[in-house]
Amino acid sequence: MNPFQYVRPTKPQAAIDAVAKDPNAKFIAGGTNLVDLMKRGVMTPQKLVDINRLPLAQIERQAGGLRIGALALNSAVADDPQVRARQPLLALALNAGASPQLRNMATVGGNMLQRTRCAYFYDTSMPCNKRAPGTGCGALEGVNRMHAIFGFSDKCIAVHPSDMSVALVALDATVQVSGPKGPRSIPFADFHRLPGDTPEKDTNLEPGELITAVDIPDGPFTKHVHYQKVRERASYAFALLSVAAALDIDGTNTIKAARLAMGGVAHKPWRLAAAEQALVGKPATEETFRQAAAVAMQGAKAFKYNAYKLKMGPNAIVQALKTAAAA
Amino acid sequence: MSRVDGRLKVTGAATYSAEYKLPGLAYAVLVGSTIAKGRITGLDTKAAAGAPGVLAVVTHLNSPKVPGFDTVGKDPSQPATVGGPLKIFHDDKIRFNDQPIALVVADTLERARYAAGLVKAQYAQEQHQTNLEANKPRAFLPTSAQKNPKSPMADYQRGQADAYRSGAIKLENEYVIPTEVHHPMELQAITAHWEAPDRLTIYDKTQGTLATRRDFAKEWNLPEANVKVIATFVGGAFGNALHSWPHESAAIIAAKVVNRPVQLMLTREQMFTMVGYRPHTWQKLGMSATADGKITAITHESIGQTSTYEEFTESTLAQTRMMYQSPNLTTRYRLAALDIGSPIWMRGPGEATGAFALESAMDEMAYLLKLDPMEFRLRNYTDQDPENGKPWSTKFLKECYQAGAERVGWSKRKLEPGALRDGDWLVGYGMGVGTFGAHRGGAHASAQLLPGGTVLLQCATTDIGPGTGTAMTQIAADTLGLPPQNIRFELGHSDYPQAGTQGGSSTVNSVGPAVQEACLALKDKLRQLAATGNAAFAAAKKEDVVLADGYLTLSTNAAARVPYADLLKQVGGTAVVVEAKPGSEGQAYSMYSFSVHFAEVRVHVLTGEVRVSKLVSCADAGTIINQKTAANQMKGGAVGGIGMALMEHAIIDDRYGRYVTKDFADYHVPVHADAPAVEVFFVNQPDYHVNALGTKGIGEIATIGVAPAIANAVFNATGKRVRELPITPDKLV
Incomplete structure (x- = not known):
């Protein structure tokens, strides 16, 4: 680990200034990912700006929805009665992530900003365009069983590892940020980026911008929701792939509204808008779910070791929708 | 205790x-x-x-x-x-x-x-070589076997070579175990x-x-x-x-x-x-049987990887040679030297690798024969060692089969796969057998009486987790007739009396008798010290000596009492050092521990995820010294077997010859949620051919046979036979 400066401001503006003025500075909150990356030499910030003292941990009711502070702990959000009542999908996704110990440290903002778990990104002796632009993508022709089937480029086929973000993109959340140029809002679907030619950029945050909160609008998805995470052990493993499903079903078993997103399949949480459309107005049956799953997988493309995702993906979508409908 | x-x-x-x-x-x-x-x-x-x-x-x-x-x-x-x-x-x-x-x-x-x-x-x-598959053509007979045709690594044959090929009912399949890492x-x-x-x-x-x-x-x-x-x-440590x-x-x-x-x-x-691993190993197993379920021939071959600078060998094919009554049997063990660090024995070691192939093949043959896999094993049960014709010192494997079958609910198992379902989960049952030599080596231990009445025992042996210190304290307490809190057993120091390395399930077999004999020797030493001026002690036998409440007395004569303080005053002290060694019993008997593991698994019909819902491990391991630590060791070995079966896999990118699994996020070991409450059954029958305590060893048989039990259960649940571990969801979806 490289030597670094450490500051602990108490006001958001001071934190923003500290990072905006120094290209080698990074915010640190729970540190559950950044510290690992620093130990491996993958990230080498010269200055850490600890934001844990900023007043950004509240979970509040506001007009039309919930506002979750960027520093709210993953465990606190998952256990919050308002979240559980109004946005149970988010609670399910959070509890599918990491371990209780990590959820007790990790924050909402940090969860969104976690880096990919691609092994080539983590090993500084291997090529990786995300870590070291221009060195190539080790995974493209390498061990790519965990990698993307949607939205990748020949520069990067890594996936975003967050479970929480899959629920948030499905729930039409909005990210509140504050930066040198003042506050602004970013629709969750536009927060993370596809790799394109600049895989080193995970998100559309500008230098010095600090996530302050995530807003989730109230919706009808309080009952028929499910987060299906397929992983190689029962807990504490990143998803081979995951599905966030939310349905609004009327008294005639007709789907009035649907939300569907996948994790572990792309460089960002992957919203499945066309599949949602394929569900609306249809009966909530396995047949409908299969058709929607087929729509969802259109355009998916596999690499040498992740072809299983082309079959597991639609199956997991069906399972998620079935479970959501039965909830 | x-x-x-x-x-x-x-x-x-x-x-x-x-x-x-x-x-x-x-x-x-x-x-x-x-x-x-x-x-x-x-x-x-x-x-x-x-x-x-x-x-x-x-x-x-x-x-x-x-x-x-x-x-x-x-x-x-x-x-x-x-x-x-x-x-x-x-x-x-x-x-x-x-x-x-x-x-x-x-x-x-x-x-x-x-x-x-x-x-x-x-x-x-x-140019480096790290791919086993690509290097199979360069595999070689280990040097030890080249120099000594009687080496256990040498080719073995009884009856006709490769006779399975002409069998009426036969199978031939390849099995692969990936590199697994101990990761204590x-x-x-x-x-x-x-x-x-x-x-x-x-x-x-x-x-x-x-x-x-x-x-x-x-x-x-x-x-x-x-x-x-x-x-x-x-x-x-697990061998690491x-x-x-x-x-x-x-x-x-x-x-x-x-x-x-x-x-x-x-x-x-x-x-x-840089500190070893279970080697990536390729195996091929051919088997033939008669229609009434008698194995007629087995050929088992393996190629394990080693480094370029050290020939690591292990007993991958040992279980195949002695487990079932097959008149024709061939084994061939080979190595492939790769540009990678040296392997080292990992719990169960080669036998666990070999048992995956053998016990999977047993299940496959039983299915071909439309026989219950337990019945098929019973039809090929051996009452003496088919490898050398010697009688078993003890073998209570049938008792283990019966106990395990009852506990797992084997009667619910259907012969045809895919027949049992619980909601979105397919349910299946499988079994796998393990065996490991009841090894015993020589060991020394010392004993002395300390002021205050504590007996101090010392031995250079180590305790990597099984509870050696606890078992030895118990053996000493039993032998001396003292409460355990009056025993202090010290280990893990090379200055202490000599004992072998803790490995190969041999510690209690070897050190246990040394501790027992040291305690008896101490009794006799104390008796001799007490005999100075005390005729009752002079005439007594060491077995009659009783240590109690600060006095040495005799079970035959409670009136004879000498305070410890008098004994401790004597010149030369009370310390004794003894050596306990195996005799020639290995010439007359084949000595093995046996285990059988029964698994009930659930496989998700859509996602291919596997959950082990029940695991029953039954062992014929001789006398069980301590039920708690022994059961604990069995459970740990079973959970290790779950890892082997379902998730452990160290992956190298051969382009760089470098691991891409580098931490516990990439290399999965079971977490609590992956492990059911493992049920353990011990036959607990002493084997006095091994030693006077009757112990046979637990550490390896706790793992050997678990992975095939799970793989066989997955087949029974799904009809899919996975012959390359681990059985991850991508292989079943």
Whole structure:
């Protein structure tokens, strides 16, 4: 680990200034990912700006929805009665992530900003365009069983590892940020980026911008929701792939509204808008779910070791929708 | 009886090898190569050497000469052709990726770690080989077997060779086990201290204090008496500490260079590359049987990977030779040398690898024959060892079958796969059998009476987790007739009376009798001391001696009483040292422990995820000294088997010859949610041919046979036969 400066401001503006003025500075909150990356030499910030003292941990009711502070702990959000009542999908996704110990440290903002778990990104002796632009993508022709089937480029086929973000993109959340140029809002679907030619950029945050909160609008998805995470052990493993499903079903078993997103399949949480459309107005049956799953997988493309995702993906979508409908 | 050291361990009071804070202690961090084969052509250590707190940067360019490195391979009694451990910092050659090329020593761990990142190397790279499949054509018979046709690694045959090919009902399949890594909770660590230029003390993670002492005495050309190895507590090992590794040599070199004690603990990443693993192994098994379920022939071949500098062999094919009554049987064991670190035995070792093929094939043949797999095994049950015709010393495997079948609910099993379902989960049942030699070696132990009435026992053996200290305390307490709190059993120090390495399920078999005999010898010594001026003791037998409440008395004569204080006053003290050795019983009997594991699994119809919902492990392991620690060992082995079956897989990117699984996020071991409450059954019948305690050993059979039990259950649930472990969801979806 490289030597670094450490500051602990108490006001958001001071934190923003500290990072905006120094290209080698990074915010640190729970540190559950950044510290690992620093130990491996993958990230080498010269200055850490600890934001844990900023007043950004509240979970509040506001007009039309919930506002979750960027520093709210993953465990606190998952256990919050308002979240559980109004946005149970988010609670399910959070509890599918990491371990209780990590959820007790990790924050909402940090969860969104976690880096990919691609092994080539983590090993500084291997090529990786995300870590070291221009060195190539080790995974493209390498061990790519965990990698993307949607939205990748020949520069990067890594996936975003967050479970929480899959629920948030499905729930039409909005990210509140504050930066040198003042506050602004970013629709969750536009927060993370596809790799394109600049895989080193995970998100559309500008230098010095600090996530302050995530807003989730109230919706009808309080009952028929499910987060299906397929992983190689029962807990504490990143998803081979995951599905966030939310349905609004009327008294005639007709789907009035649907939300569907996948994790572990792309460089960002992957919203499945066309599949949602394929569900609306249809009966909530396995047949409908299969058709929607087929729509969802259109355009998916596999690499040498992740072809299983082309079959597991639609199956997991069906399972998620079935479970959501039965909830 | 609960563990004697349980409280120390859970409160952090137990001291492990990286926790000795010696005065002047320095910290070392290894730098690994980033190529798999070639030569180091340049090393830039200036920045590292100049970094704050750095005391030394040791490389092959400046390392002091390790005298033993030159003599390895020159001893005519130790043929160099079978290789030897990596000689660290000895030359510019790179033999595997992440091979240590430099060691940075600093006054704090953080400074050493930072400076290690500043070392830069240039290489002349050569084409490496890390792919087993591609190197199968170059596989060879181990040197030991080439030199000795009677070696257990040599080709074996009874009846006709490869007779299965002409069998009426036959199968032939290939099975693959990936590289698995031990990953005990405690990382490999050593604190090395030269107490004088020719006197070395190391606090080391090792399974054998004496083996480690011998290795480093040899390396530094010192009398063994000048080397002290201390391993009071070992935080798990699973075979990982059965070998002396390069990082241990490195810390000892560094301590010499900086003339201070040096502590070196590997990172989790380094645990993959330089301290052994269960070797990636390919197997082919052919079997034929009659329509009424009698095996007529088996051929079992295997190719395991080893390093280019050391021939590692293990008993992959041993179980096949003796488990079932097959008149025709052929085994062929081969190695493929790759540009990778040396393997080392990992729990169950080769037998667990071999049992995956054998016990999967048994299930496959039973299915071909439309027979219940347990019934098929019973039809081929052996009442004597088919490998050598000797009677078993004891064998209660049938009792294990019956107990396990009842407990798992085997009667619910359907012959046809896919017949049982619970919601979205397919349910299946499978079994797998394990066996391991009931090995016993010679061992010494000492015993003495201390003021206050405690009996102190000492032995150089180690306790890597099974509860050796607890079992020995219990044996001593039983033999002496004292409460356990009056026994102090000390282990893990090379100065204590000699005992073998803790491995191969042999510790209780070997050390147990030594402790028992030391206690009897102590009784007799005390009787003799008491006999001075006391005729009752002079006439008594040692068996009659009773230690109670500060007095020595006799069971035959309660009036005869001598206070401990009188005995302790006598010149020469009470200490006795005994050696207990196996006799010739191995000539007359085949001695094995046996186990059978029954699994109930659930496989998700859509996602392919597998959950082990029930696991029952039954063992014929002779006398069970301590039910709690023994059951604990069985459960741990079973959970290890779940890892082997469902998730453990160290993956190399062959383009770089480098692991892409480098931590517990990539390399999965079971978490609590993966392990059902494992049910354990012990036959608990003594085998007095092995030793006077009747023990046979538990450690290996706890794991051997678990992976095939799960794989067979997955087949029973889904109809899908997975012959390449681990059974991850991508293989079932």
